[in-house]
Amino acid sequence: MENNNEHYDASDIQVLEGLEAVRKRPGMYIGTTDVKGLHHLVWEIVDNAIDESLAGYCKNIEVIINKDNSITVKDDGRGIPTAVHPKTGLSTVETVYTVLHAGGKFGGGGYKVSGGLHGVGASVVNALSKWVEVKVYKNGEVNFIRFENGGHTVEPLHVIDKCDEKRTGTVVTFKPDPEIFDTDVYDYNTLMVRIRELAFLNKGLSITIRDDRDEEDTTGETFLYEGGISEYVKFINQEKTPIHEDIIHLEGEEDGVQFEVAMQYNTSYNENIYSFVNNINTHDGGTHEEGVRRALTRVINSYARKTGMLKEKDESLTGDDVKEGLTMIISCKHPNPQFEGQTKGRLGNSEVRKLADSVFSQGFERFLMENPEDAKLIVNKAMLACRARNAARKAREITRKSEMATTNFFGKLSDCKSKDPKVSEIFIVEGDSAGGSAKKGRDSMTQAILPLRGKILNVEKARLDRALSNEEIRTIITAFGTGIGEEFDLSKLRYDKIIIMTDADVDGSHIRVLLLTLFYRFFKPIVEAGHVYAAQPPLFCIKHGKTIKYVLNEEERDKYLATLNPNTKVDIARMKGLGEMDAEELNETTMDINKRVLRKITVDDCVAADAIFEKLMGDEVEPRRKFIEENAVYVQNLDV
Numbered sequence: 001m002e003n004n005n006e007h008y009d010a011s012d013i014q015v016l017e018g019l020e021a022v023r024k025r026p027g028m029y030i031g032t033t034d035v036k037g038l039h040h041l042v043w044e045i046v047d048n049a050i051d052e053s054l055a056g057y058c059k060n061i062e063v064i065i066n067k068d069n070s071i072t073v074k075d076d077g078r079g080i081p082t083a084v085h086p087k088t089g090l091s092t093v094e095t096v097y098t099v100l101h102a103g104g105k106f107g108g109g110g111y112k113v114s115g116g117l118h119g120v121g122a123s124v125v126n127a128l129s130k131w132v133e134v135k136v137y138k139n140g141e142v143n144f145i146r147f148e149n150g151g152h153t154v155e156p157l158h159v160i161d162k163c164d165e166k167r168t169g170t171v172v173t174f175k176p177d178p179e180i181f182d183t184d185v186y187d188y189n190t191l192m193v194r195i196r197e198l199a200f201l202n203k204g205l206s207i208t209i210r211d212d213r214d215e216e217d218t219t220g221e222t223f224l225y226e227g228g229i230s231e232y233v234k235f236i237n238q239e240k241t242p243i244h245e246d247i248i249h250l251e252g253e254e255d256g257v258q259f260e261v262a263m264q265y266n267t268s269y270n271e272n273i274y275s276f277v278n279n280i281n282t283h284d285g286g287t288h289e290e291g292v293r294r295a296l297t298r299v300i301n302s303y304a305r306k307t308g309m310l311k312e313k314d315e316s317l318t319g320d321d322v323k324e325g326l327t328m329i330i331s332c333k334h335p336n337p338q339f340e341g342q343t344k345g346r347l348g349n350s351e352v353r354k355l356a357d358s359v360f361s362q363g364f365e366r367f368l369m370e371n372p373e374d375a376k377l378i379v380n381k382a383m384l385a386c387r388a389r390n391a392a393r394k395a396r397e398i399t400r401k402s403e404m405a406t407t408n409f410f411g412k413l414s415d416c417k418s419k420d421p422k423v424s425e426i427f428i429v430e431g432d433s434a435g436g437s438a439k440k441g442r443d444s445m446t447q448a449i450l451p452l453r454g455k456i457l458n459v460e461k462a463r464l465d466r467a468l469s470n471e472e473i474r475t476i477i478t479a480f481g482t483g484i485g486e487e488f489d490l491s492k493l494r495y496d497k498i499i500i501m502t503d504a505d506v507d508g509s510h511i512r513v514l515l516l517t518l519f520y521r522f523f524k525p526i527v528e529a530g531h532v533y534a535a536q537p538p539l540f541c542i543k544h545g546k547t548i549k550y551v552l553n554e555e556e557r558d559k560y561l562a563t564l565n566p567n568t569k570v571d572i573a574r575m576k577g578l579g580e581m582d583a584e585e586l587n588e589t590t591m592d593i594n595k596r597v598l599r600k601i602t603v604d605d606c607v608a609a610d611a612i613f614e615k616l617m618g619d620e621v622e623p624r625r626k627f628i629e630e631n632a633v634y635v636q637n638l639d640v
């Protein structure tokens, strides 16, 4: 105790060095400093509140986007401890917010399963903020602390007010440091979608989001789902037609590992299976998903055989057959999860496979026994999928044998000379006339052109076998070289970039959406691997003296005009459609790799993308046209 002062000085310096390390290399702690990193800060703070709710002490969380783009997160948990912490000599609140990796140690050995940096997030958020204020309601007192400029304590913890003895909780407000982040503007929708998801994944927890930048938003939106992931399944299926009424919801627990799954089949041909561990999306699956998939195939086959729906001579249903039209959410809460794979998107804990298998197989078998009508519909659907799969195989064999050899195919595709996929690209072009100009304007060494005549089939409503009977689609498959369905092989892709080149009008948007649907349904790995792009033909050509400048939209036009000398007579022309451009113009504006602008298409939020496709591709024509008209820049919405 005699070296007290010295000790505090030393730890003080250590603390600041820790936070300084975060500011020097923010990417190491939050991934990126772009808009994604900006939003990541919110999740770090929200995760702490969710941990408190998982520990059983917090029922309500509120997230507020303030006018100045600072964020407030309120919870009604026990409140972060305020007493002096023996190791640091500082209040525990200050310790949590200033000592890197401190969070977990203050969990009191409690139940801690939420994602993020396992509670270490608070100090990271502090390090990357212009200022942070924390209020702790506890023991009839309101405690307050303020930090500035990357975690420097400017007001240590002190009591600022009294409150009701019964009131407990934590209120954190932080303002991200604009020197760290590329942008300081929060996106309501991004926050709302994830908050809604967190509410689905944590049944009974109420989470509100309010946007105080929006004068009209006075109440915010509150998400509270007593049914948890069952309600998530219902939400995903709301625009679809379920084939059985009740959502199947199964859960179990072993050695502190909680496992639950909810599912419902619909009449579509697509699967929507999403799995989570500690509220984090495991996009590459893992042992929890494997256990369920294995059990699902086994139980359906055994039920189908037992009831005679599958005869002795019939082949067994495959994993692909039984997941057709299946919407499923798998959620696992694990005290010690092992995340594997390059993006850590896979659960590795092997004991979870057994738990998932046993919980799922017992519960699902029982459901089939107790609901024979539903069981029959489910098995029938899988048997139809099996038949379609076999029909598709036959169609594919025919495609493979004949397509490459026909003049018909080569008549359509103007392939590039290079056979090296790394440098090759294919433009899928709307209409023959644009196709003609593109052929003349391309670099024939590396650029292939595939003109599409008319509209391709709407695959949202077609199974693989029917999609394969569509000539335009067969041409695309043959050109890609990857095959489709069971035999799809990404490594055989013949082009590094697949570039959709359509006009910036309603018809162009429609064709683009149809193509995206095709890719999303049948070539998802190509989209996920980042091979799909949309060309961005310019909207205006600005001539100014001898310089010619092409710009993509009104905003860019005005920005550019503002940079010009106002006294020179400038010539602004609205660009023609792709089909009216000559080869040189098309090359200059849209195809030349040194001048063009491409947008990468990604499927970041599959739930959202699926909902959009559903809306666009449903039976009603009018809402679809309207939606496309209102969202002419639709492709941007899919971008990250």
Ligand code: 0RA
Binding pocket: 048, 049, 052, 075, 077, 078, 079, 080, 081, 106, 107, 108, 170
């Ligand atoms: C550890 C122990 C206690 C509460 C918390 C952590 C806690 C942390 C956070 C972070 C955000 N909100 C929070 N709410 C609670 C219990 C302290 C006690 O019982 O005195």
